[in-house]
Amino acid sequence: MEKRLIELSVNGERHEVAVKPNDTLLEVLREKLGLVGAKEGCGVGECGACTVLRDGRPVLSCITLAVDAVGSDITTIEGLSEGEEMHPLQASFVRHGAVQCGFCTSGMILTAKELIDREGNPSATQIREAIAGNLCRCTGYVKIIEAIGAVGDRKK
């Protein structure tokens, strides 16, 4: 299987990587670019742990082919903070105790970022609907919903 040299735009930086057609975006992010914030949970697009933003919208990197991500702007959790300064959503998750084991957190935050960018001040129902594809097996949903809601309120 031939490797292809592709250019990926991740967190505002351009990366040239050699990939095989069956490499997923998640595999390339974690194994070639060292960005291990996105996690592999189910591997088949059900749990949301591998969520990244593609042109601003949450998508699942475990079922996205890396070759298919060419030409898009990919944002991972590593691209959210500004240096040592946490993104307001990250700070809010910490403040509300919305992180337990942390495995779902990067996906949750990225999904929430798009929701806040789109809706400004989403209702609890909108938050629940938006994160329906991000499973938290510690079941800490209440704190997560509060943490996201607090950022929306602040933006108001």
Add this chain to the structure above:
Amino acid sequence: MNTMRLPRLTYLEPKTRAELIAFKEAYGEQCAIMGGGTDLIPRLKRRCIPTRHLVSIKGIAELSEICRQEGGRPFIGAGVILRDVIDHPIVSRSYPLLARAALSVATNQLRNMGTLGGNLCLDNRCPYDGQSELWWARRADCFKRGGNTCYVARGGKRCMSRSAADTIPAMMVLEAEVLVVGPRGERRTPIEDFYTGDGRKPCRLGGDELVGGVLLPPADDGWREGFMKKSPRGSIDFSIASLAVRLKMYGGSVEAVRIALNGVSTRPVRAKGAERHLTGKDLSHETIKACVPLMVQAAGPVSLIGVSPAYRRRVIEVMFTDLVQHLVA
């Protein structure tokens, strides 16, 4: 990590419709047409399908747009992402039923990836077909895998996998047409006639054909319409049943009505008996009640997958009663 690597594959990216058709003609059943890949990639990871050539339709501009065609009829390309279907002003203003149905598909992330063409051509589902290669290594292949056993209905004579895409019933009551393209040109087929009822090959497509998109009828705001989906879990789940109803009232009685169900059988169904029963009548409690058995009848021998047939029939009854009463209120 990498518990489930994808198998070796080739990835083809045609840039024009002609190129796409040429690939499909050359590879036939050996290749899979890929929209968002949300169903295809997991199936490949689980080694459910032998396909190793993927043909992406994403790079083809004319299959990735929503536009008006002759007579103001909107065309939605097979490669349009569900999120864009939902948000497009033509759909959200004039075909809110389709937007509702598309919004009920899977989750936020999957709607940002999956396409309308993909939902339309979603392969029939079955808990056995989705098992891994390792699971199958010790068992005889089922009908869907080319064998002659059905694990869902023991002793069954055909594949009983279930058609479960949510946008289909909405497009059926809208009487949409599927645009099929191939080397011999294009043809249109009413969406109702597009499904075979054969779980092994649910879409009526030749080996060298593929779906280019969907044509909706001209907008008509004289209809009352509703969509309902019931699934075991509230989010990210395939339906036990999904139901779309569209009706036009004249005075106090039903002038025209269209009812479609999916998730209940090997193919989506149009409840023609129930439609005939309702036409010309007022929508009294009694009329609706008398129509319920016709809805169950339309579903035919209901699927055993996920829930018991008795429960699925009950869901159909309750959904139908609730939805029609809501439309009258």
